[in-house]
Amino acid sequence: MRLLVTGGCGFIGSNFILHVLEKEKDIQIVNLDSLTYAGNAENLSSISGNQRYTFIQGTINDPETVENAMTGIGAVVHFAAESHVDKSITGPLIFTQTNVLGTHLLLETARKKKIPRFVHVSTDEVYGSLERNGGLFTEQTPLAPNSPYSASKAASDMLVRSYFHTFKFPGTITRCSNNYGPLQFPEKLIPLLITNLMENKRIPIYGKGENIRDWLHVRDHCSAIFTVLQKGREGEVYNIGGLNEWTNIDIAREILRLMGKDESYIEYVVDRPGHDFRYAIDASKIMGRLGWKPAYTFENGLAETVAWYRENEAWWRPLKERNSSWKRL
Ligand SMILES: NC(=O)c1ccc[n+]([C@@H]2O[C@H](COP(=O)([O-])OP(=O)(O)OC[C@H]3O[C@@H](n4cnc5c(N)ncnc54)[C@H](O)[C@@H]3O)[C@@H](O)[C@H]2O)c1
Known part of the structure; x- marks a missing residue:
């Protein structure tokens, strides 16, 4: 095919x-x-x-x-x-x-x-x-x-x-x-936080970081x-989806912990206009009818993702440098 x-x-x-x-x-x-x-x-x-x-x-x-x-x-x-x-x-x-x-x-x-x-x-x-x-x-x-x-x-x-x-x-x-995972462009939340911390920069969090994503x-x-x-x-x-809801601030704390940094790196920034508060998915249809289920736990997947960005600086650094005007950097 x-x-x-x-x-x-x-x-x-x-x-x-x-x-x-x-x-x-x-x-x-x-x-x-x-x-x-x-x-x-x-x-x-x-x-x-x-x-x-x-x-x-x-x-x-x-x-x-x-x-x-x-x-x-x-x-x-x-x-x-x-x-x-x-x-x-x-x-x-x-x-x-x-x-x-x-x-x-x-x-x-x-x-x-x-x-x-x-x-x-x-x-x-x-x-x-x-x-x-x-x-x-x-x-x-x-x-x-x-x-x-x-x-x-x-x-x-x-x-x-x-x-x-x-x-x-x-x-x-x-x-x-x-x-989340390897090869995600460093403008998105998780790679942005990981790569900023690798560069010893602060990590921008919208509003109070209370928005929830799955x-x-x-x-x-x-x-x-x-x-x-x-x-x-x-x-x-x-x-x-994987029934895996996190507030943005808790994601930031988890990444800080995995990277051995403290909360002084967090910088609260003006919230995105019209920012959706929470997304959460019921995936019971694909699981029940098609027999799919996720293989990764978030704990392993996030640790592996941090390791991937650490090992692949040559991949993300030129992308970040070419796009240094991003609002969230
Ligand atoms: N990233 C997420 O968390 C997420 C979650 C759910 C659904 N999605 C959906 O999954 C899809 C892929 O998301 P992603 O995060 O990989 O996006 P991405 O921005 O990383 O990649 C998009 C790709 O589309 C290509 N592209 C853009 N315009 C094009 C055009 N006119 N012709 C041909 N190629 C074009 C880009 O060059 C790029 O390679 C999107 O449709 C997105 O809406 C993403």
């Missing part, structure tokens, strides 16, 4: 490609990625000579590129997106262009080419925000996105849904909680997406 992965040079896409090539011996992968600031071909340097891997540098917004990339393809797993909430506040239009219009072009091309399977990788952020004791997001929770990022993801989810209902398009949607190791997300690709039903949504 030839699998088209979009956005395969990003954090989750590159982990997914490595995961699939390691575990499955008869799958070939074509990776379509435009290499935005968040895309890094270095993430996949270990497989550059692999006969089962092909890289196409191009955008999901270009009809000819997408048409060519889908030739001979048996399934699409769609990761390509603008993914950073803070950037969607300072420059939102590209989020609509990539996440909505790009996804629409992929759907339309896949429909015309009769591609038999399409997994759309979405996010729990489309559900909006929960109260501290307000239950969990299920697949039935109404969509209520609050940032331009989550609104663009929700819009793309609605297009996938409409293609299933209108055209019987074989699309399935996954909605995952926050990911963290899942990226390789667990990848195994869940692959399970959905194999066994998920067309037209369905599957939530993915």
Whole structure:
């Protein structure tokens, strides 16, 4: 089977490609990625000579590129997106262009080419925000996105849904909680904290650090997406998460502890506008119906992630230097 992965040079896409090539011996992968600031071909340097891997540098917004990339393809797993909430506040239009219009072009091309399977990788952020004791997001929770990022993801989810209902398009949607692990761009919370501490810099925490996120190791997300690709039903949504809720301040404390630093490194900064308070995922559907479960404990996964960033300074330092204007640094 030839699998088209979009956005395969990003954090989750590159982990997914490595995961699939390691575990499955008869799958070939074509990776379509435009290499935005968040895309890094270095993430996949270990497989550059692999006969089962092909890289196409191009955008999901270009009809000819997408048409060519889908030739001979048996399934699409769609990761390509603008993914950073803070950037969607300072420059939102590209989020609509990539996440909505790009996804629409992929759907339309896949429909015309009769591609038999399409997994759309979405996010729990489309559900909006929960109260501290307000239950969990299920697949039935109404969509209520609050940032331009989550609104663009929700819009793309609605297009996938409409293609299933209108055209019987074989699309399935996954909605995952926050990911952490190796190869995550150092603008996101966990790698930002680890790399700042390695540089002996302070670590910025929004507001009072009380916002709650539900963290899942990226390789667990990848195994869940692959399970959905194999066994998920067309037209369905599957939530993915590990029942692992943490306040941002407790994550910061845990990373400080793992790195042998004290709390004087914490710097509270002005909160993000419209900051969602809590995300938490009910993943009982994918666990019960498809038999998926996470393999990592947070304790092991976080310690391993700290070790990975310590060992891979040559990977993250140039990315951080090129993007030194980030608001959160
Ligand atoms: N990171 C998380 O915690 C998380 C959680 C749930 C869902 N998701 C979703 O998973 C997907 C991947 O997230 P990520 O964290 O790996 O993102 P990322 O920002 O690390 O990677 C995105 C990739 O998409 C590529 N890309 C962007 N625009 C493109 C375009 N027009 N054409 C082709 N490629 C393009 C980039 O070059 C990059 O390689 C996204 O759709 C995101 O919404 C992420």
